[in-house]
Amino acid sequence: MKKISIILLALIAFSFTACQDKDIDVTPMVLQAINADEISGSLQGDDYTWTWPQLPAEQSMQVNIYEGSTMVSSETVTGNTYTHHHVQTNVPFVYVFKISDGTNLSSGAVKHYMREGATQISGLAMAQIEKSAGYDASVTWNKAVDASTIEFTATNGTKTIQESLPGTTTSYTIEDVVNGENWTVTLRAVNEKGSSMATTGNLKIGKTAVAFLSTYATPEELIAKGDDDEASAWLWMHETYPNAQFLPFAKIKSTETIEPFRVLFWLRDLEGVGEDAVWNMPTDVAAATPFIKKWYMDGGSMLLWSHATVYAGVLGRLNIDDMKSNDHTIGTNEGGVNNDTWKMAVGLNPGGRFSKDASTHPIFKGLAVESNDRTKLIAFKGPGWTEDHNCLFFNLPSLLTGLGNQEEACYTQLTQTYGIYPLGTWDSQIDWVSQLNVWEAQQGNTEFKGTLLCIGNGGCEFSMKNADGTPDKSAHPKNNSYQDNVLRLAKNAIEYLKTR
Missing domain, CATH: 2.60.40.10 (Immunoglobulins)
Structure with missing residues (x-):
C-alpha cells in the first residue's frame, strides 16, 4: 500500500509539473519584449525620464516602479517616454517595462536607477x-x-x-x-x-489677526454653558494669542466685520444628539454664512475642528449633498472610558501600489512621528474618557475624480486639480485615498481663494473629560497624556493658515 501511494503521488506531481510547463514555459509570448539596452534615462531637475524606440501605433508601454519588492506605481503610457516625477535621493528604484497591446503583455525589461545626492530638507x-x-x-x-x-x-x-x-x-x-x-x-x-x-x-504677506468663532455671546457664557472642548479651545487660544478676538456669529452682519482677520477658528462639538444636529446650522451661523463665504472666496482661511468640518459643505467648498449621502462617520455620543492609545496615520500606501507621506506638512512640525513598515503615525489620545467624535467622509475623492481610490491618478487629480490634500487618516485606512479625516482644501479649481484645514479625527479632542465623565475646562486639560500634541497641532495649523 505504501508503494502504491508513492507511485500515485509521483503521478500527481508529474501531472502538475506538466501543466505548469504547458502554461508558462511552453506557450510562446504573444508580444516581443523590448531589449533593456534600448531603454535609456536621464535626470531633468527632480524628474527622471526614460526613453525607448517608438512603438507601433497599436502598442503602449506599461511601466511598473518598485522600491525593493514593493510596487509603488504602475502606469501605461503611449509614445516613447515615461517620466518619474519628484525622485527622492538615495532610494534604489527598479523599473519594469512591458509592452502592451491592450490585451496582452510582453515579458518585462528591467532597469535600475538611484539618484545620488544629499537628503531632502524637511520641516520648512x-x-x-x-x-x-x-x-x-x-x-x-x-x-x-x-x-x-x-x-x-x-x-x-x-x-x-x-x-x-x-x-x-x-x-x-x-x-x-x-x-x-x-x-x-x-x-x-x-x-x-x-x-x-x-x-x-x-x-x-498681509494681515495677521485671528478670531475664535462661537455661537455663544461671550467667552464667559461659553465657559459656563458650553462644551468642554469648545471652552478649552478658546481658553488655549486666548492664552496663546492674547490679541485673538472672540467673535460670536451673531455679530457678523457684513464682510467688514471679518475683513481684518487672516484666520477664523471654529470648533464645534456636540454630544447626546442625532447626526442631523451636526448638519443643521444654528440661526446665527446661517445668517453669518453669506458674509463668511464672501470673505473665504476673497482669500480668508479657516480652521474647522470636529463637527465644524461639515461647514466646508455649507460654504460650498464641497457639495454638501455628496458629503451627506456618501459613506461618513459622525460621532455624537457622550463617550466613556477607553484605555487605548489612538494614533493617526500621516502616510498613505494604497494597496502598496504607491505611497504618500504627509508627515512633513507644516501642521505636524515638531510632533513625534513613529514609523512602521507601511506608514507613519502620530499619537493624539491616551487612555481615559473618550468621546470618539469623529467627523469623517469616505469616497469623496473617487466621486470627484471618477477614479478608483487606490489609483495614484486619483490622488494626483484630487490634489493638483481639486486642491484637496488628505493629511491624516485612521491607521486602518492607509490603503485608500478615500478618507477625508484630517485634510486641507486649497483653492484648486474653485473660486475660493482661501484655505480650509479640517480636523475631523476623533482622537484630537481639545479636552479629555475626567474619569467620572465631568468636564475639564482649561487651557491645558490634564487627562490626555498626548495633550501637548493636540495643542501643537492647533498652533501649527493656525500658523500655517497665516501663511496662506
Whole structure:
C-alpha cells in the first residue's frame, strides 16, 4: 500500500509539473519584449525620464516602479517616454517595462536607477514677522542630514534672492517684505554626490489677526454653558494669542466685520444628539454664512475642528449633498472610558501600489512621528474618557475624480486639480485615498481663494473629560497624556493658515 501511494503521488506531481510547463514555459509570448539596452534615462531637475524606440501605433508601454519588492506605481503610457516625477535621493528604484497591446503583455525589461545626492530638507516653515516699520519674513527648516551647502532661493515674482548657505544653516530672514506680496522659497541640500529634491514653501504677506468663532455671546457664557472642548479651545487660544478676538456669529452682519482677520477658528462639538444636529446650522451661523463665504472666496482661511468640518459643505467648498449621502462617520455620543492609545496615520500606501507621506506638512512640525513598515503615525489620545467624535467622509475623492481610490491618478487629480490634500487618516485606512479625516482644501479649481484645514479625527479632542465623565475646562486639560500634541497641532495649523 505504501508503494502504491508513492507511485500515485509521483503521478500527481508529474501531472502538475506538466501543466505548469504547458502554461508558462511552453506557450510562446504573444508580444516581443523590448531589449533593456534600448531603454535609456536621464535626470531633468527632480524628474527622471526614460526613453525607448517608438512603438507601433497599436502598442503602449506599461511601466511598473518598485522600491525593493514593493510596487509603488504602475502606469501605461503611449509614445516613447515615461517620466518619474519628484525622485527622492538615495532610494534604489527598479523599473519594469512591458509592452502592451491592450490585451496582452510582453515579458518585462528591467532597469535600475538611484539618484545620488544629499537628503531632502524637511520641516520648512515660513512666518510673517512684524517690526516697527513693516514686516520681515522668517524662513526656518530642520537641520540637513548630510548637506555641505544649502542652495536657497526666494522670489516674489519680481525680486529674487539666491544664497549658498552652510549645510548647518536652519533659518533665513527675508527683510522688508511688503503687504500683498507672495513669496516662494526653494531649498536644496547639496553634497559631493549631488543635489536633493527641492523643498518649497509659500508665504502671503498681509494681515495677521485671528478670531475664535462661537455661537455663544461671550467667552464667559461659553465657559459656563458650553462644551468642554469648545471652552478649552478658546481658553488655549486666548492664552496663546492674547490679541485673538472672540467673535460670536451673531455679530457678523457684513464682510467688514471679518475683513481684518487672516484666520477664523471654529470648533464645534456636540454630544447626546442625532447626526442631523451636526448638519443643521444654528440661526446665527446661517445668517453669518453669506458674509463668511464672501470673505473665504476673497482669500480668508479657516480652521474647522470636529463637527465644524461639515461647514466646508455649507460654504460650498464641497457639495454638501455628496458629503451627506456618501459613506461618513459622525460621532455624537457622550463617550466613556477607553484605555487605548489612538494614533493617526500621516502616510498613505494604497494597496502598496504607491505611497504618500504627509508627515512633513507644516501642521505636524515638531510632533513625534513613529514609523512602521507601511506608514507613519502620530499619537493624539491616551487612555481615559473618550468621546470618539469623529467627523469623517469616505469616497469623496473617487466621486470627484471618477477614479478608483487606490489609483495614484486619483490622488494626483484630487490634489493638483481639486486642491484637496488628505493629511491624516485612521491607521486602518492607509490603503485608500478615500478618507477625508484630517485634510486641507486649497483653492484648486474653485473660486475660493482661501484655505480650509479640517480636523475631523476623533482622537484630537481639545479636552479629555475626567474619569467620572465631568468636564475639564482649561487651557491645558490634564487627562490626555498626548495633550501637548493636540495643542501643537492647533498652533501649527493656525500658523500655517497665516501663511496662506
